[in-house]
Amino acid sequence: MTISRQLQYALIKNVAAPLLVKTDAWKSARSFRAKKDKPNPPFGPRLESYIKLKELMLEHYFTGRYADGAVPVAWITSGSPVELLRPFGFHIVYPENHAALCAVRRRAKDLCVHAENEGFCRDLCSYARTDFGSVMSGQTPVGRVPKPDLLVTCTNICQTALAWYKVLARKFNVPLYVFDTPFIYGEGEEHDVDYIVAQFHELIEMCEKVTGRKLDQKQLTYHTQLGCECSKAWGKVLDLCRNRPAPMTTFDAFIYIGPIVAMRGLPECLSFYKFLHDELQDRVSRGIGAIQNERYRLLWDNLPIWFAIRDLSTAFAQGGFNFVCSTYTNAWAETAHHFDPNDVYRSSAKLYSRIILNRDLRNKADLILKLCRDFQCDGAVLHSDRSCKPYSVGQYNLADILNREHGIKTMILEADHGDPRSYSPEQGELRVKAFMETFQ
Amino acid sequence: MDRKAYIAEQKEKRGRKTVLVFPIHYPREVLTALNVLGVEIWGPPGFPRAPASTHLQPFICGIAHNILAFIMAGKADVVDGILCPHTCDSLQMLASLLPDFKLTDKPCFRFRHPKGKSPDSKSARGFYKAELKGLLDKLEPFFGRPSEAELQKAIGLHLEADELKLKLLDQRAYFTTNDRAFYEVLRAGEYLWVEDHIAMMKKLLESKSPEPVEKRKPIMVSGIVPEPMDILDAINNAGAFAAADDFAAISRRIAMKRPNPDSDPLDALTDMFFARRGCTTLGTELEERANLLLKLAKSRDCRGLLIYNVKFCEPEAFYVPDTQDIFKKAGIPSLYMETELEAEFSGQASTRLEAFIEMLEQPS
Amino acid sequence: MTIASIGLDAGSTTVKAVAINPEGQIAARVIENTKPDISSQAERLIEGLRSETGSGPDTTVSATGYGRKMVRNAGKVITEITAHGRGAFFLAGKALTLVDVGGQDSKVIRIAASGNVEDFAMNDKCAAGTGRFLEVILHRLEIGYDQVEPMLDRASGSVSISNTCTVFAESEIISLLARGVPVEEIVYAVHAAFAERVGSLVMRLGRPSAIHMSGGGARNAGLVKLLGKHLCVPATVLPEAQFVGALGAALTAASTRAGI
Ligand code: SF4
Numbered sequence A: 001m002t003i004s005r006q007l008q009y010a011l012i013k014n015v016a017a018p019l020l021v022k023t024d025a026w027k028s029a030r031s032f033r034a035k036k037d038k039p040n041p042p043f044g045p046r047l048e049s050y051i052k053l054k055e056l057m058l059e060h061y062f063t064g065r066y067a068d069g070a071v072p073v074a075w076i077t078s079g080s081p082v083e084l085l086r087p088f089g090f091h092i093v094y095p096e097n098h099a100a101l102c103a104v105r106r107r108a109k110d111l112c113v114h115a116e117n118e119g120f121c122r123d124l125c126s127y128a129r130t131d132f133g134s135v136m137s138g139q140t141p142v143g144r145v146p147k148p149d150l151l152v153t154c155t156n157i158c159q160t161a162l163a164w165y166k167v168l169a170r171k172f173n174v175p176l177y178v179f180d181t182p183f184i185y186g187e188g189e190e191h192d193v194d195y196i197v198a199q200f201h202e203l204i205e206m207c208e209k210v211t212g213r214k215l216d217q218k219q220l221t222y223h224t225q226l227g228c229e230c231s232k233a234w235g236k237v238l239d240l241c242r243n244r245p246a247p248m249t250t251f252d253a254f255i256y257i258g259p260i261v262a263m264r265g266l267p268e269c270l271s272f273y274k275f276l277h278d279e280l281q282d283r284v285s286r287g288i289g290a291i292q293n294e295r296y297r298l299l300w301d302n303l304p305i306w307f308a309i310r311d312l313s314t315a316f317a318q319g320g321f322n323f324v325c326s327t328y329t330n331a332w333a334e335t336a337h338h339f340d341p342n343d344v345y346r347s348s349a350k351l352y353s354r355i356i357l358n359r360d361l362r363n364k365a366d367l368i369l370k371l372c373r374d375f376q377c378d379g380a381v382l383h384s385d386r387s388c389k390p391y392s393v394g395q396y397n398l399a400d401i402l403n404r405e406h407g408i409k410t411m412i413l414e415a416d417h418g419d420p421r422s423y424s425p426e427q428g429e430l431r432v433k434a435f436m437e438t439f440q
Numbered sequence B: 001m002d003r004k005a006y007i008a009e010q011k012e013k014r015g016r017k018t019v020l021v022f023p024i025h026y027p028r029e030v031l032t033a034l035n036v037l038g039v040e041i042w043g044p045p046g047f048p049r050a051p052a053s054t055h056l057q058p059f060i061c062g063i064a065h066n067i068l069a070f071i072m073a074g075k076a077d078v079v080d081g082i083l084c085p086h087t088c089d090s091l092q093m094l095a096s097l098l099p100d101f102k103l104t105d106k107p108c109f110r111f112r113h114p115k116g117k118s119p120d121s122k123s124a125r126g127f128y129k130a131e132l133k134g135l136l137d138k139l140e141p142f143f144g145r146p147s148e149a150e151l152q153k154a155i156g157l158h159l160e161a162d163e164l165k166l167k168l169l170d171q172r173a174y175f176t177t178n179d180r181a182f183y184e185v186l187r188a189g190e191y192l193w194v195e196d197h198i199a200m201m202k203k204l205l206e207s208k209s210p211e212p213v214e215k216r217k218p219i220m221v222s223g224i225v226p227e228p229m230d231i232l233d234a235i236n237n238a239g240a241f242a243a244a245d246d247f248a249a250i251s252r253r254i255a256m257k258r259p260n261p262d263s264d265p266l267d268a269l270t271d272m273f274f275a276r277r278g279c280t281t282l283g284t285e286l287e288e289r290a291n292l293l294l295k296l297a298k299s300r301d302c303r304g305l306l307i308y309n310v311k312f313c314e315p316e317a318f319y320v321p322d323t324q325d326i327f328k329k330a331g332i333p334s335l336y337m338e339t340e341l342e343a344e345f346s347g348q349a350s351t352r353l354e355a356f357i358e359m360l361e362q363p364s
Numbered sequence C: 001m002t003i004a005s006i007g008l009d010a011g012s013t014t015v016k017a018v019a020i021n022p023e024g025q026i027a028a029r030v031i032e033n034t035k036p037d038i039s040s041q042a043e044r045l046i047e048g049l050r051s052e053t054g055s056g057p058d059t060t061v062s063a064t065g066y067g068r069k070m071v072r073n074a075g076k077v078i079t080e081i082t083a084h085g086r087g088a089f090f091l092a093g094k095a096l097t098l099v100d101v102g103g104q105d106s107k108v109i110r111i112a113a114s115g116n117v118e119d120f121a122m123n124d125k126c127a128a129g130t131g132r133f134l135e136v137i138l139h140r141l142e143i144g145y146d147q148v149e150p151m152l153d154r155a156s157g158s159v160s161i162s163n164t165c166t167v168f169a170e171s172e173i174i175s176l177l178a179r180g181v182p183v184e185e186i187v188y189a190v191h192a193a194f195a196e197r198v199g200s201l202v203m204r205l206g207r208p209s210a211i212h213m214s215g216g217g218a219r220n221a222g223l224v225k226l227l228g229k230h231l232c233v234p235a236t237v238l239p240e241a242q243f244v245g246a247l248g249a250a251l252t253a254a255s256t257r258a259g260i
């Protein structure tokens, strides 16, 4: 880490990025104000939070361009214990988040093809292929992604991310820590917790080695607690959708999820969700819905189809269907209650291992039913994601249970979260229309 | 004797209960110590897949589909339980799907092992040992609890079997059998009682020639499982033979080091788990694994590497490009093939294989 | 006429056979759609070449292609890869990357300066990267191969199809037609998707400096041009493009007899 890189980074972070964001914010604020009072059918009025979000993410990715060489950089999976890395001053890169961004900006397909040309099989998770394609070609819609000094993968989302990071470790030739959270059948075992706690300490040791800093226990408690508060704040935002009409659609939430994934444990993340919450609360009190005519309420299961969010949300909203909750957005809020500041390690172990993707189908069925009850859903759409096996297996049976035992109309939508070649928009829209007709 | 008759005989004559076991890594010794016959299921082709496909998406691998098809066809009705190691995302979910949505009424014992950990990781060793204990607890109500001596004896038997497997694999070129027959013996341990398997391997070992007799081109084979076994015939018909093995079903499960003879059985089993060569499904370090394979391939004079993967198997597929790259740099060409585990080996597949062997045969 | 050998390429769509003279030049050729009974068809074609060239029954025959094992009285039997590698090297006389677009499969073969096959790639089972895919779509649009090139030149390339799966692509095309998109744009989109698919196959062997094409797909001049453009390399069609495999087989037969 050279002094000049550090200086440059500090300058960018403290001066240039805020400046850039300010100019950009000014521009978007102007265009927002212009559009604000214009009707936006079939949706409700636009949210100001969207501009805040753009600022936040822009600053994050922009500072990231100059991070390597100045501060330590870690690439980690979405489920990794990021709070542990915060005290060491890492700039954190989330390849999944970046891949999702590539998909939204319609860059994912080319990156996937690049990876496939290098021999990576098309059946691999499209996040991984997008990431490999970006790493190998150097292409990204965010200008530049800083190179890692440390990789952390956590098995709480899948075993796929384990192999994915093994490949990254060879490409970058940097240390990889595998944070292994054994899959939970039933309620989980005490020895799982022991194993995970031991790994917290191993990971801390590795961070100390990579950064040459000692852990500041106070900082750790601070960030862990803050991370937990962020999750709770996100949960409160989601909970507002229990209102009728819901002030936000799940498709919006897919976009607003950015900070809780990429900036958990940072104060700006928390203040963003407070802002969002207030804005939505205001909508609720004035009876304004996210879509103009909310007739039916739906649950979404699995990852978003990033490249088709807009088309799908419009198609549903036109029919008066609003998605009010999803297992995916819920995943970043569901385990926050486990946290106990008096027993940071053991409670965090539970927090990290008890997320939906690390638990069995009994749990998933119960969770979906609970969400459907709490959010008063009339139906559900289960996105069968070709890329994500752990999230998708069991959906056929779940659909059956929801349809037959609970009278919740459910459809399966075959697609992929990132690779547009595995989704046929024509057939998808046809199925969606047919599904909506069953509600008449 | 076919598998079904064998299982029935084991039940009748030896009073052995049966447990169906999913791939890949699990402590077979524990079953042996309990006098329980473990019958592994690697998704044999041939059962109607339609019933399974109402529960599993088409992008889940053929092994998972075939396992479910097998169970739904009632073929597992005779077993007393199902052991599900935590192999990959797909089997992880199948192990939940089966009992949680009542696709079987057999007890399902789930066994997890550490992922991506090196043999000297204390936390991982501790977890593995705790899982072993947990497995014993889960099995107890159905099959009782083995004594320490019973465990030690079972460990001894399986170590002997492992050593025989290694010996056979080492000396493949000294046998006149074709690959299919050779692998049938190696793989018989997937359902035979360990002592029967030992006897079978010893018999094959007796037929060893004093000199290497195999004249075909030596290649290395890697993948999850050589299924359908026609792949082995295809290799032989194209003029090559499997001189070095890295199938998960075979070599990757062999303990390469004996445990300390004084350690208690669970420690010994833990040692044996961590003494395996490494496997994509265990998250073994990529370069280390590829170099190990390369060394083996060279020691057997292999001209090429065949990676025979199960379609949709992610853990395996992630390792492929880098492994091929490392082999290529060492001057060993490789071929990547996928199988959907249908009953038949397709003409297109055999063309690719033959073309690959023809390529290896060209004068350099 | 002195005939050195006969080569027969029993493909899935067409059967090709050539008789070559001692210099390797093709002296006679024949091509036919593949019949269900490949054995007797092969026998008839070989007999035909023999009488056409006046060569005796002892002329050696080699077979290749997906029906190669059905050809009785073939001496050496080799795969399409080796056969195309040999044939293409003979025709080009230098190291090259061959792209063969056949009915049921497309293959890319990298041939070294020694004439050895260095590496190859074939499309997977699905029809997306094969000649059949284009055929189905062109048939549906009622367009012949010779009409393609001018259409591609006219098209703006503003439309793309995301799916190269034949089934998906068909439904995508239907909806494009329904939206009133001009046919040449659709033809362009389909060829672009195809070029991308085959291009991936090429890229799997590493970027070449040029490609040579053979097989039925090489008759589609528009496709050849587009593939070259997609890969940013010059694309040339080999002479005797449809007979490269048969020629390779014949050359193999000749060298087997000569004991080379
Ligand atoms: S999308 Fe699914 S398979 Fe891919 S990294 Fe995320 S959890 Fe794993």
Ligand code: SF4
Residues within 6 Å of the ligand: B023, B061, B062, B063, B064, B087, B088, B089, B090, B091, B224, B281, B310, B312, B313, B314, B315, B316
């Ligand atoms: S083949 Fe691969 S994906 Fe299928 S069960 Fe085995 S390890 Fe899992």
